Amino acid sequence: MDIAVERRGRRVAGAAGLLVPCTDCPLRLLDCFREFTAEELDFVQGFKQGERLVKPGEPILLEQTSSPHLYTVLEGWAFRYKTLSDGRRQILNYLLPGDFIGLQGSALGNLDHSVEALSDMMLCIFNRRDLWSVYTTTPSLAFDVTWLAAHEERLLDANLLTVGRRTAIERVAYVLWHLYDRAERRGMVTARGLVLPLTQQHLADTLGLSLVHTNKTLRKLRATGCVSWHDHVLEVMDGRKLRHLAKADEATIPSTRPFI
């Protein structure tokens, strides 16, 4: 194999040197993602610039900057967040395989949020400047970009309802169910459960709660017996009960989705 070995954070140059050509994209194997036509696949292959490996805690995008790149998550977890001037942090959403990173920056100029990795990640790199060519050459993919943006908005709607109107225990139940659900669709749940690379501080900053209160609420939730979370492994013993505690009787998310 003469494929260049890649250093952390460094991009692999040249389509020929891609570690993962789009034809072999691991995401395509998952049935939660829609099929590409040969033509679309061809375009995306040209659109893709390389891969980037990221370590836990490493920043992917920073507020107030303008990254020349867009990314699709191929593997791993990340989160988007904003902060106030005094350091208070609000986590906006989590990013899983298939999710697109940095669209706002492309459409709108500078970013007003940051993105940070939670686990080891592999990202697919695109050039921000090439985004326009998606619209002129491959309308179906352009529509998918819009789909992804609309889908992100739906997730934010749900999070806003959670933070604004759910009680502490409902909030905690909701995120755990929500993350479990999203991960399960992507086949990330094994027999031993789901590896959740979060700390309780992340949960707290997601839910608009303090760390201490998050901890105490988690304990109450565990006491109900429908969910456990130890050593970064989440297990859901009674999904119905968990959803009920979360007051999450919402419409289910569509089963197949696009990605770029």
Place this chain on the structure above:
Amino acid sequence: MDIAVERRGRRVAGAAGLLVPCTDCPLRLLDCFREFTAEELDFVQGFKQGERLVKPGEPILLEQTSSPHLYTVLEGWAFRYKTLSDGRRQILNYLLPGDFIGLQGSALGNLDHSVEALSDMMLCIFNRRDLWSVYTTTPSLAFDVTWLAAHEERLLDANLLTVGRRTAIERVAYVLWHLYDRAERRGMVTARGLVLPLTQQHLADTLGLSLVHTNKTLRKLRATGCVSWHDHVLEVMDGRKLRHLAKADEATIPSTRPFI
């Protein structure tokens, strides 16, 4: 004038009967919106199906339904919201002239939020089924649709930070500043101030606070002297101070934006 008189909630049939042809669109006069090319204008004119007048309190879109229409706000105020099964309501965002309504439903199937008018409104009607033709025929407008989606997401990010991490008085200061800012860009602020067709209940449901506490917090905010809100008229006496109270030292929103 043989233009059909329109009844509330009823659509005006036929492009010839449009009350407002796109060439005379009132939004085009505002300098916060970008210019159309002749070609774009032509396409949008064909895309537009008619107008719809809406009364305050009237539902525009309802959760769990699938509207055949999309809208652009030509005039007036509306809000998007979600509710929990026991009635708790979270307002997600406000819709002002130039904002697009119902994109999620188009891209993703059924809606998971509702939209309700706050004032008398005039909406521009599009057929949901025609959205795809935007992508195949007019890429620049397709890009604008994505831009609008990304912009909405940015607003939601900001709201999530507010509800999750700001204190009560910061929250109230933030919404008032935010709404004033958006309205001002559209030239809706007159010498007497801004007509805000909201009740305190709306504010409370926006901010994740109770009605009572919102009322008391408003009083504190008024006592600072930088803002007043009486009889549905909002006046900002000291914008700097208001933004400071809101901890809103964020990047400003881009000055010109697209609309459809």
Place this chain on the structure above:
DNA sequence: CGCGATTTTGAGAGCCGTCAAGATACGTGG
């Protein structure tokens, strides 16, 4: 003028935040 919607105010309870300290886990260097 009367009724409903909205705004305002007060009182008391409780959920949640802050402060603090200890326990546990984990990586690093000796």
Place this chain on the structure above:
DNA sequence: CCACGTATCTTGACGGCTCTCAAAATCGCG
């Protein structure tokens, strides 16, 4: 293999911000 420092998790005590309940005042409208 052990010592140690840092990050994370856990628990308790206490205070206060925000909620709920309740009622009065004001406004809008027919």
